[in-house]
Amino acid sequence: MIERRPYLRVVRHAVLIAAVAAILFPVYVAFVASTLSFEEVLHVPMRLWPGDHLLENYAAVMAHGSAKGSSAPVGRMMLNSLVSALVISIGKISISIISAFAIVYFRFPLRRTCFWLIFITLMLPVEVRILPTYQVAANLKLIDTYAGLTLPLIASATATFLFRQFFLTIPDEYAEAARIDGAGPLRFFKDVVLPLSRTNIAALFVIMFIFGWNQYLWPLLVTTQESMYTTVIGIKRMIPGGDAAAEWHLVMATAMLAMLPPALVVLLMQKWFVKGLVDTEK
Amino acid sequence: MGAISLRRVEKTYGLPPKGNKVIHGVSAEIADGEFVVIVGPSGCGKSTLLRMVAGLETITGGEIEIGGRVVNDLEPAERDIAMVFQNYALYPHMSVFDNMAYGLRIRRVPPAEIRARVDKAAAILELAPFLERKPRELSGGQRQRVAMGRAIVRQPQVFLFDEPLSNLDAKLRAQTRLEIQKLHNELHVTSLFVTHDQVEAMTLAQRMIVMNAGRMEQIGTPDEVYHRPATTFVAGFIGSPPMNLLRGRAEGTRFALGDQTLALPRAAPRTGEIVLGVRPEHLAVARAGAPAWSMRVDALEMLGAERLVYGLVGGALVTLRIDATLPPPKIGETIAIEAPNDRLHWFDVDTHQRVAAAAAVPA
Amino acid sequence: MEKRVHFGSRWLPYALVLPQIAVTLVFFVWPAAETLYYSALLQDAFASKVQFVWFDNFVTLFQDPHYLASFRITALFSAIVAITGLALSLLLAVFADRVLRGASVYKTLLIWPYAVAPAVAGVLWLFMLSPSIGILTYTLRGLGIDWNYYVNGGQALLLICVAAIWKQISYNFLFFLAGLQSIPSSLTEAAAIDGAGPVRRFWTIVFPLLSPTAFFLLVVNVVYAFFDTFAIVDSTTQGGPAQATQILVFKIYQDGVQALDLGGSAAQSVVLMIIVIALTVVQFRWVERKVQY
Numbered sequence A: 001m002i003e004r005r006p007y008l009r010v011v012r013h014a015v016l017i018a019a020v021a022a023i024l025f026p027v028y029v030a031f032v033a034s035t036l037s038f039e040e041v042l043h044v045p046m047r048l049w050p051g052d053h054l055l056e057n058y059a060a061v062m063a064h065g066s067a068k069g070s071s072a073p074v075g076r077m078m079l080n081s082l083v084s085a086l087v088i089s090i091g092k093i094s095i096s097i098i099s100a101f102a103i104v105y106f107r108f109p110l111r112r113t114c115f116w117l118i119f120i121t122l123m124l125p126v127e128v129r130i131l132p133t134y135q136v137a138a139n140l141k142l143i144d145t146y147a148g149l150t151l152p153l154i155a156s157a158t159a160t161f162l163f164r165q166f167f168l169t170i171p172d173e174y175a176e177a178a179r180i181d182g183a184g185p186l187r188f189f190k191d192v193v194l195p196l197s198r199t200n201i202a203a204l205f206v207i208m209f210i211f212g213w214n215q216y217l218w219p220l221l222v223t224t225q226e227s228m229y230t231t232v233i234g235i236k237r238m239i240p241g242g243d244a245a246a247e248w249h250l251v252m253a254t255a256m257l258a259m260l261p262p263a264l265v266v267l268l269m270q271k272w273f274v275k276g277l278v279d280t281e282k
Numbered sequence B: 001m002g003a004i005s006l007r008r009v010e011k012t013y014g015l016p017p018k019g020n021k022v023i024h025g026v027s028a029e030i031a032d033g034e035f036v037v038i039v040g041p042s043g044c045g046k047s048t049l050l051r052m053v054a055g056l057e058t059i060t061g062g063e064i065e066i067g068g069r070v071v072n073d074l075e076p077a078e079r080d081i082a083m084v085f086q087n088y089a090l091y092p093h094m095s096v097f098d099n100m101a102y103g104l105r106i107r108r109v110p111p112a113e114i115r116a117r118v119d120k121a122a123a124i125l126e127l128a129p130f131l132e133r134k135p136r137e138l139s140g141g142q143r144q145r146v147a148m149g150r151a152i153v154r155q156p157q158v159f160l161f162d163e164p165l166s167n168l169d170a171k172l173r174a175q176t177r178l179e180i181q182k183l184h185n186e187l188h189v190t191s192l193f194v195t196h197d198q199v200e201a202m203t204l205a206q207r208m209i210v211m212n213a214g215r216m217e218q219i220g221t222p223d224e225v226y227h228r229p230a231t232t233f234v235a236g237f238i239g240s241p242p243m244n245l246l247r248g249r250a251e252g253t254r255f256a257l258g259d260q261t262l263a264l265p266r267a268a269p270r271t272g273e274i275v276l277g278v279r280p281e282h283l284a285v286a287r288a289g290a291p292a293w294s295m296r297v298d299a300l301e302m303l304g305a306e307r308l309v310y311g312l313v314g315g316a317l318v319t320l321r322i323d324a325t326l327p328p329p330k331i332g333e334t335i336a337i338e339a340p341n342d343r344l345h346w347f348d349v350d351t352h353q354r355v356a357a358a359a360a361v362p363a
Numbered sequence C: 001m002e003k004r005v006h007f008g009s010r011w012l013p014y015a016l017v018l019p020q021i022a023v024t025l026v027f028f029v030w031p032a033a034e035t036l037y038y039s040a041l042l043q044d045a046f047a048s049k050v051q052f053v054w055f056d057n058f059v060t061l062f063q064d065p066h067y068l069a070s071f072r073i074t075a076l077f078s079a080i081v082a083i084t085g086l087a088l089s090l091l092l093a094v095f096a097d098r099v100l101r102g103a104s105v106y107k108t109l110l111i112w113p114y115a116v117a118p119a120v121a122g123v124l125w126l127f128m129l130s131p132s133i134g135i136l137t138y139t140l141r142g143l144g145i146d147w148n149y150y151v152n153g154g155q156a157l158l159l160i161c162v163a164a165i166w167k168q169i170s171y172n173f174l175f176f177l178a179g180l181q182s183i184p185s186s187l188t189e190a191a192a193i194d195g196a197g198p199v200r201r202f203w204t205i206v207f208p209l210l211s212p213t214a215f216f217l218l219v220v221n222v223v224y225a226f227f228d229t230f231a232i233v234d235s236t237t238q239g240g241p242a243q244a245t246q247i248l249v250f251k252i253y254q255d256g257v258q259a260l261d262l263g264g265s266a267a268q269s270v271v272l273m274i275i276v277i278a279l280t281v282v283q284f285r286w287v288e289r290k291v292q293y
Helices: A006-033 A038-042 A054-064 A074-105 A111-123 A130-139 A146-153 A157-168 A172-180 A185-196 A198-213 A217-222 A231-237 A248-268 A270-280 B046-054 B096-106 B111-124 B140-153 B170-187 B198-204 B222-227 B232-237 C012-039 C056-063 C065-096 C103-115 C118-128 C135-142 C153-181 C185-193 C198-228 C230-236 C248-258 C262-287
Strands: B004-013 B020-030 B035-039 B061-066 B081-084 B158-162 B190-195 B207-212 B215-220 B244-251 B254-257 B260-263 B272-278 B293-302 B306-313 B316-323 B334-338 B345-347 C041-043 C050-052
Touching (some): A006 A248, A006 C065, A006 C103, A006 C118, A006 C153, A038 A248, A054 A074, A074 A111, A074 A146, A074 A231, A074 C012, A111 A157, A111 C012, A111 C262, A146 A217, A146 C012, A157 A198, A157 A270, A185 A198, A198 A248, A248 A270, A248 C103, A270 C153, B020 B207, B020 B215, B035 B046, B046 B081, B046 B158, B096 B111, B096 B140, B111 B140, B190 B198, B198 B222, B207 B222, B207 B232, B215 B222, B215 B232, B232 B244, B232 B272, B306 B334, C012 C041, C041 C056, C065 C103, C065 C153, C065 C248, C103 C153, C118 C230, C153 C198, C185 C198, C198 C230, C198 C248
Parallel strands (some): B035 B190, B081 B158, B158 B190
Antiparallel strands (some): B004 B020, B004 B061, B207 B215, B244 B254, B293 B306, B293 B334, B306 B316, C041 C050
């Protein structure tokens, strides 16, 4: 704004603060709910300041989940989510970066085919191939395993394209110098390409971690035992039929736990997060 | 009625007491129709000063008057000014015509008049064939002319130029400089032109404001600034190659510089530590019998019509400009040079201000 | 773009590309091919009888009023989510742009909801709008509005819209902010000197220059509304009441996994595939147009 009218500035801040409040309100309500007792949370209207049952609720939910609906301990679910998210993000980045490296730095027959094959996956989100993918997983005995939770989600076109784009901007002189120095392709990759890709890897890690942690449809299909649930689907399972029957204070505690790691990753790695979002959509 | 008055103008960023003061009390009176250039090195505050006149920066101290009105609290749109930006700032999604017509449409000028004004400006700037094109289809020079056209059609009281030639290549710069001069001769609109290039300043200005570190060092015509620099900064900034500034100890007609004692053609204005200034083009190879300085030649540069001789006098670096028809000295050779009677400048060692010579200096 | 340097090696590139291609073939290409195949089959749930029927499933689909209703709901849903989401985030981005104090604080506070899982977003809004104990329900009752999305289909749709928009605002906001910041300030300054006030500057200068970003976000938001909102629907309304929130992707799940109608859900999947491909192509084509300054 170039003009200096003070009331304009007040309006801007007011709107922004209102927006922040509106965005944060649901989370705040969840937090308060997670610190109340069962009776307090069912009371209408629910109070808006925190109660004293914080530790109690979180401990209960981590250890034995909710008595109504699913009773899987959330602690276990957090572990599943963590393993899943880490394997997915690290896996996606690893296989994408070597694929991109191969596509950019080598000429081989079928190179174009591979490229288009990878491109196709952009257009095939899990939702359009639910049943057959499930069948494949079942046939490979991947149901209720970490492999089943993660493998099918590990091929990512966006990561490959991002790396490919980035590699194309690495000056040819680096590769030529490496060649002259006698370094083979793998050495070149390890000593030159990888260090240069650090920021991209960090950016992608944030996005992929969030993606992996927040997965819903696929874990829903591929896990049948409560011990393999991830936190995100665990919450849904805690809400049986009609909503009054759920132990809302525990459900909200679980929701807070589900939101925590991705939020932390975003906050701590905000710079890379922003870069990752912007880059993956180009 | 486009006179500009700057009265003790100041700019401080941030709140006191920790604020950062970037403009320290600049005062100047600019007459209606005058073309004034604000020149100085990067970071000296010249653009900030211009933007304060435009209303794009707030004025934290002092007053600015345009056409008799104090404009401190007026928005840019209310100040009746037009500005030409360094990167042209043309609206990329509009045609050249629409770019120029934008301001007029906002002010509800009737379409017939808009057409007339734009056509007239396009004629002056030779833009008539491009009126329906978009900026990205034009070259840098053409874009700059569109930016000027946009300013002209508004018929403002004041034109503000923010380093408009810096993005052009050397040849285009020279050409556009002439066009700006022609424009000013035709339209006679008060103009404030900011640049870091002292050649642009010298060629375009009716008067110049030389700025350094937020302060106005001198205001005057190019002649005044060149022949009577008010401070060592101005002396060293204007003129290429820059003036030789020698710090030594003066006593009467003797000047102790390093290990040499130089003979002066005329007595120094005061005794003691002082800075002596003399331009390279005013030094010459000494004639027989004249009081001479001894210079050991270190380097030579051949510039076609003239030569630059670099060397040491009393341990201080001195540059000398001589005609190329004269035989050049050899590197390592010690030659005798003389300083002119009337082209010596004296500056105070601490305040850097000009010290008046004992006798009048012809302008 | 090609690199002029490349390494010669017979087997290495294949080894490097193998993991991704393997996973792609096994979990993407093969299931997609199977989907295409199933969509042309009529099969009963016990797979005892299989009949190849070409496009019959599709014909049935487009004559099925439930499917058409689902299509309409999805179209309505994505329109609401995309347009409202874009408008709100644009407003916030404009206000947050170049605010002197606290710009980065606002930015941080407004972008972290991206980290929230759609399923969790659904549950949060479910809790606040629960007809029995929801705190917002209480406020609405106080205003005279009877809120019960179990019964009122329109309200159920509203619920999932709100949850979807809430989650997506941060993403849109971020891109709009980046777009705004890429417009050189000299353009708005020139417009201000020309006499344009803030509103006119926005509509005549800023918005036209922002349109590539806006268009890109529109496509992304539509894709988001079509696919990533499955979790929101499943965690809140499960398509109800009476299919009022049964968006296409949810119907596929219901028909395929719950009702075990292989042919029908496969056909629906194929339709959705075509839509994604169309949207992706549009996105790639149009994102090529960048404005030069």
